[in-house]
Amino acid sequence: MQQRLAPRLLPIRLNTAALTTLAAALLIGAPVLVALMTGLFGGGGDAWAHIVSTQLLGYTLTTLGVLFLTTVFILLFAVPSAWFVSLFDFPGRGFFEWALILPLAAPGYVLAYAWADIMDVAGPVQSFIRDMTGLSARDYWFPGLYSVPGLSFVMACALFPYAYLTSRAAFSNLSLCTMEAARSLGASPRRIFFNVVIPSARPAIFAGLALALMETAADYGAASYLGVQTLSVGIFRAWHSFSEPAVAARLAFLLILIAFGLQLIERQARGRGGTQQTATRWRTPKRRQLSRRAGWLVAAGCTALLLLAFVFPVTRLIWVSLETGIGQKSIWRPFLNSLTLALAGSALAFVFAVTVVIGARQNRFSQIVGRLAAGAGYAAPGIVLALGALFILSWTGFSVAGPAALVFLVWIYASRFTAAGAEPLSAAFSRAPASLGNAARSLGANRFQRLVRVDLPVAMSGAAAASIILFVEMLKELPATLMLRPFNWDTLAVQAHAYASDERLAAATLPSLLITLAGLGPVILLSLQLTKAGESRAAG
């Protein structure tokens, strides 16, 4: 039996595992760190002073306005639908339970193209109104989509499923005992809903909402298409149109603050939700049958939501695409580019995610460092990360237009989405017993053997989910790709954006539909998985 000196326990033990995680964390966090530092210390010169006096307030207020209105829309869309789907029986409930997640498949900018076309003066809605009333376009007022409320509506349509999912889980986990206790104390159903149900589900609702708002703040494609001057649009313009990267970095700093703030809310809300779920003995309430009339009313509401958020816009895109002829040869190149980038990015993000998740199990230091870096990358909008990468590119002397930019783009993808991949991997570990590592040690497995024989295989059970999520997220990514891709090197998202921005919606439909189609498979899979998990929990 070999003997060796006991390593004294220091507060931080920089062993191989910790150093590997640290290296991965630095790679993941570098772009956001660079963007932050440049924003803080880079100085903005006269251009910054000009922006401060003319546009900064506008960008900030517009962004906050969009976030506020999106919150209102999401709460209206997600909470009632989740409430009825979780706790009541009505016609089509089983279908809506999973179908209401479908809008996640289409990125916000795709919905923006479709809705802008639907609501256009020459679009189907206004044409129908004119045909029915005989009025001309000048004779009536019609809500414009090219506005803060319009963008908020589109983003809420695309992202409400985040809040729907977390609310649904919270409502399904409600304690029947709590509701019965409230009833025995004389509370009316209305009071139970507002004073018992909503407060106990609030952390979960906030968590989903914060995720959706992070995505909204990060959006560039929809905002720029609808002409809403958010911070993301401002950053892109400062960099692209005014060639003022320092100003862009300053604006990015503001956007990061908003994104990190939202992430903090999400983390805290999720933490509180977790505590609540373990604190009490739960008995899941059985679903109550709604009256015939109420049932049909709720079904109509859910149908309307699904139509607005998914069916109408996607059908419109298909319609336009078919109307103008689907054969577009130029789609293959961007398709292959998208595929290559998403595959390379997924592979790198996957390696990062495995390193972070396995590192987190080794020691506390790795856990904190890995989580911080992945969290920062995920919260930071793609546009900010791309800006960070551009700074690094220019410092290192690589050409922004050369192939190095593609390598950087893969890196940015990985930096942005490592957290999304780490989640299913870490879920695979959380399903495994906590003492696995010690069990393997007691059976003689050294650190390397434990990595190969236990940690990696356990993590791999979540690998399929992680890979699909990473791949689809990267396929949809727009702003970072737009900023970093070499000239003439288009992806599907870039091509859709370019065509749509040139008012060539017909040409933008095919890439948009391909992106949506790619997203649809994983979303249906996820949705069925979640629904099944819910059913087995209810049965148990």
Added chain:
Amino acid sequence: MSKHLPLKAVGVSRVYDGTPVVNEASLTLEPGKITALLGQSGAGKSTLLRLFAGLEPVDAGEILLGDRVLSSTSTHVPAESRSIGLIFQDFALFPHLNALDNVGFGLKRMAKEARRNRSAEWLERLGLSHRAKAYPHQLSGGEQQRVSIARALAAEPVAILMDEPFSGLDVTLKSEVREIALSAVSEAGIPALLVSHDASEAMRDADRIAVMKKGVILQEDTPEMLYLKPTSLPVARALGSLQSIARADMPAEWVASLPKAETYCLRPEAIRMSNDEGMPMQVVSAQRTSTIIELELKLNGHATLRGVGIGAHRPSPGDTVKVSLSPEFVFCLPPEAP
């Protein structure tokens, strides 16, 4: 690796943030014997187990296998080189391996076929040969724990350490799994440690019991001796229910048969209902549990006394019954330090 050697902790300590979690604990685990480590949550039982296993270094003292030092302040043989088997409350089965491969995980330097045969033998020994291909999530709790015991024993460990191994199982499974598991452990002839907070489990399963509190081993002996001859109040309490009665409140004829003390500690079975002779006392309450009747008796104006009775007739409150004292269940123990 030599077998059938005692595993010893000699004056070991472990300190977290300046607080000793295990404080100069000494304990010898004899080959072929199951030693239970009994104490409440936070007593330091699991930490002492981790020190034995090598999952943590010691801050003072030594862990020895026979005469070989496994842990000291200058030496630390890592857990993976100790060949000490561990059995966990959460079973710790590898979720990506089936039952057979889980058992084979620790079998090294063996041909694939031999490893499979050995694993299959162990599964059969624990009554699980029909579940060899099942993955952990397809096994019941009891089956999972039996696989984890087979896995630990198949690796031919020099000792086996069990951390609350049966507390994750429901009552009906518990006795069945316990019987199979502990007989396999005993047959292996190696030292075994069973960490538990359940006194009745420790008394039934272990050959020896060590009672631990606040990181200190208070007393270690056979279950019988610990129950009947505790040296301190915490040990007496750890092993079973106890009531304190002041000497002044005790009937004079009972005091005569007891050693002199200010306060007496009585197990419930010290006071027994008898049919023919004894001291008459009024019943305050009487509850039948499965085998005995638990009595609360009026001792004097302000105190009551707990006792037990066996029989078909359960007295009603207000009845007078005759009770006798069994002095072997009465202890004179120094009061507990605050």
